[in-house]
Amino acid sequence: MTLRWPALVPPRAAGAFAAAVAALAALPALLDLSAYTHNLVTLTFLMVAGALAWNWMGGFVGQVSFGHAAMFGVGGFVAARLLLAGAVPAPIAWLLGGAAAGVFALGAHPTLRLRGPYFSIATIGLGEATRLLFTYWEDFTGGSSGLSLPIDPDLKFRLYWWGLALVALVAAASFLIRRSALGLQLLAIKADVDAAADVGVSATFHQDLVFALSGAVVGVTGGLWASYFSFIEPNDMFGFDRSIGFVLMAVIGGVGTVLGPALGAVIFVLLRQYLLASYPQLYLGLYGTLLVLIILFEPLGLTGLLLRLWRRAARRPEPAPAAAGGGR
Amino acid sequence: MRNGIHLGSLQPMLLATALLASAGLPSAASSAEARTRIAVGATLPLTGSEARVGGFFKEGYDLAFEEVNRAGGLEVGGKKLPVALTLLDDTSTQATAVSLADRLVSSDGVDFLLGTYSSHLVEAQSTVAEQYRVPYVNGGGGATKIYRRGFKYLFGAISPVELLGTTLMTWIDEQQKAGKLPRPSRIALLWENTAHGKDFRKGVSDFVAKSGGAYVIAVDESFALDGKDFGALLGKVKAENVDLFLADAHLPDYITMHRQYVGAGLCHKVVSYGARGSEKGAIEALGRENVDYVLSGVWWSAELGNRPGPSRTFVEAFKARYGGRSPEWFQALAYESARALFAAIRQAGAVDREAVRKKLAEMKVDSLLPGGRLEFPAAYGQQAQNAFVVQQNQPDGSSPIVFPKDVAGAPGVAANPRCAR
Amino acid sequence: MARFVDLAVSAVLLAGLYATMAYGLGLIYGVLRVVNLAHGGVIMAGAYLGWVLHERLGIDPYLSIPVVLASSFGLGVVTYRLLVRHLPRGPAGGPASLLLLFGVWLVLRNAAYLLFTGNDQAIRTAYSTRSIALLGSQVSVNRLAVLGIAVLTPVLLHLLLTRTYLGRAIRAVAQNADSCALVGVDVERIYTLTFGIGTALAGLAGLLSATLFSFNPGFGSGELLKSFVVVVLGGLGSVLGTGAAALILAVVEVFAILVLPSYLTAAVGFVMLVLVLVLRPGGLFGHRILG
16 A cells, blocks of 8 residues: 555645635734633634544544544643653653554554444443543542643743644645545545455554544644643543544534534634523533534535535536535 | 535635634723723633532622622722622533633733632633732632642632541541540541542541551542442442441432442441531432431531621521522632632722732631631642531431531530441 | 352342343344434433422322333434434444434433533432342342342333234344335334334433432433443343343442452443453344444
8 A cells, every 4th residue: 555645736725725824823913812812712723633633533434433532631641741750842742642642542453443333332432441540540640630730821822833733734634635545545444344445445554544643643632732721630631521522523514524623623612612601501402403403414514514505606516415525 | 626625725714714703802901090890700610510519609709799899899099999700601621711711811801810619620720810910719629739839829718628538537536535436446438539539538548647556547449420339339348347437429429329328238437428418408318317427527617607706697698698598618618719809909909910919818817717717828829728617417407516616516426326226 | 258249239239220221222223223322311311300200299200100201202202203214324324323312412411401400419219228138238129129120121122022013023123124114014113113112211211210329411421331331242132131231241340349449440341341342242142243
């Protein structure tokens, strides 16, 4: 199997992408953002990166993981420990945390041959077992008391750009993976594992690869998260709610699309802020209803909705359903 | 794949637009002149798993704010300014609590912060306060760890949970010295694996370590929250033949565990569930006769209102405001944290964060808390060290204080009479 | 020895609880191949319904069983006809069904928050803490009742599945839905009814849990996870398998305290879940279910 990168990354897309990243990088200076907004956007970047990475597994390969918080937590605590030991600068700590999370993800290897809901259920089991074990492992995670990092306002401020860099990398990776032969191989596995195996696409190898990468990125996100809050505790980091968050973001935005989860993450964060301010009593029900509506009417989430509107606006005929979006 | 390209360019721009839109949120704009009020911000779990306690804290805050505003407000710079509370719902989630604190300070422009409930939220939120140099007074985060970070702007009106364990053991020690409990006494120490439970356990085990062999911890086990079955754990306790049963659990686990405890026919000379025991809800769920003689250690009790003093004033004001209902320690701590902040503002005479911070650090005021005084000693990271009061459920339905002596309403009963059946 | 008997009794009682919780989930998965993530929500709803009946009307929880069964059945039928029916069947529908029903669970949770606030509630009857002596241990009356129902349910289910037309139709649909349509079985109706029976069993489990534990709107997620473990262990389409799996899970969890710290015994179930999925995906008693 060879990873063939596209000979030419489409110039228009690359240009638009670079422009967007530059715009976001300049945003704080351009708009004189309040500290609150600056921080909110930083958090959004982290969520976006996590959702995009989750989507590699959940959308591209089609294996919905309900246990990604495990990697998030591992990455976060490894990075936090390294930072507390003062051993390495922050970015290295985050990368090492990510690497640890990626290796940890490989531990799920035996479950990767399960399909559909069985894989998902297995990930729930893995996620919860991880949470309990790491909460018990007080020496490493601080147990229920968690770990406190020294506060570093400079680093917190600069996390905006670190987060943006992470998002840019992950978004670019998503785009490239999808357009590459690897993406096709993943699609093949998603559509029909056995047929894919028949044509020489090894499900095991590819799933391991993607799961490890996905886990590693989510682990890096965890590290940045730890630096942001200067305090992490296992029940929060490894919690089922966090795993569900990744799933929700990707589904709302569009599971399986290239950048849909990014949109989903943004909406998720904004919606949360808005709902908490105005209708705190209803936000669970609203998410639930949104989820139900999306599954029933527009499985590609907001991306699918936007695609439909785009087509209608451009007066293009709708392609046959089988060719739409990311296939099933 | 043409659509893919369009999608590729559409998405980042959408992202940018969405973020730009959210950037349109108002930035902080608090003018120094023409100040019409003092703005205090806080978050509380008003929905979510801790909503019950969040609601109680809100009651305490509301009462304090109403009282001070009824008197016209706080006197600063020669005139009286009303105090306004902006209260947001943090749903007991760390990220939300931090974001909202951020927003309160940098977007809504509050002058001071009051705390939320539960140690891990306070720990996370206090980093925001420290970063922005905003005095943050809380009555909801008892873990000592929070106050060991050298923060200058964080003040805890809530005594460390370890002290709860220590206080219980002190009362138990008195009983042992009076010959009512065996020496050595075997202890079963069961604790919920949360920051609260860990600290409780530390308080007890530290005391035992210094007791010179008067106690032996025969069982030392943590359990996961919201357990369904404590049969095995209680079986272990039974097998170890202990004298004292000391557990720390939050309400649902207390109910489940104690039901099984009673159902299993267990009975020990001393039974305690940490801060639990006297709640009405629990008594209803378990049955009056099953919680007899259970000891609980709390930061404050309405029983303290039985004697004249600030507690009584508080209890009466609370009952008047909330339809005859009695307050518990949640409302008292919230009320007291707000009042401490008000006192500091009054003493500073200005809505100036540094001045108020200094006054809080030096504070020594009368308080309804046990001991009668409230301070934030620097030696303890600015966490109050007020004693706990120990209550014991009596068969007649009351829960008088049995320790410390000076506020006790009844002598405590050791060697649980329930076991004599 | 007494310790051993104590633990064994504890395990059997716990098994009863686990089995009751798992039947509904297993039935729905066995027939519809849909993982009912709203299972936890229905358990919670059953608990609250029992509580409301007890608080407002003074009805003893065991007497309100028929009401709870019927209401949960209705809830299931409505959920199926409105929502689940539209999902694609088979492996393609997997993630979709998970997410759809998860959304339903969120809505149920929110409804409970709005109606009852997040406070913990409990049902207390005269016999809540009463226990009888059995084999040298004290056994809670409520837990015995749960055990009794746990044993009775598979018997009734078995009778339903083997002696009635509906039951045979359900089994046929579970084996091969397409062929059933060919021979004139109204497959959609069977699905609807099965889903309803599954949620009815979940509601019953919730009611029974409410007699034992306190609960709040977040109740049900732990139960759901344990039910997964039981259903996976027991394999599909095997009611007896579910019962046996519940027993095995309970025994392992309870006896684990002899070797593990109490806190970690909570992880035992999850580890077993993963092990079984990986080593014997068909469950300990079922058939191979890969692919």
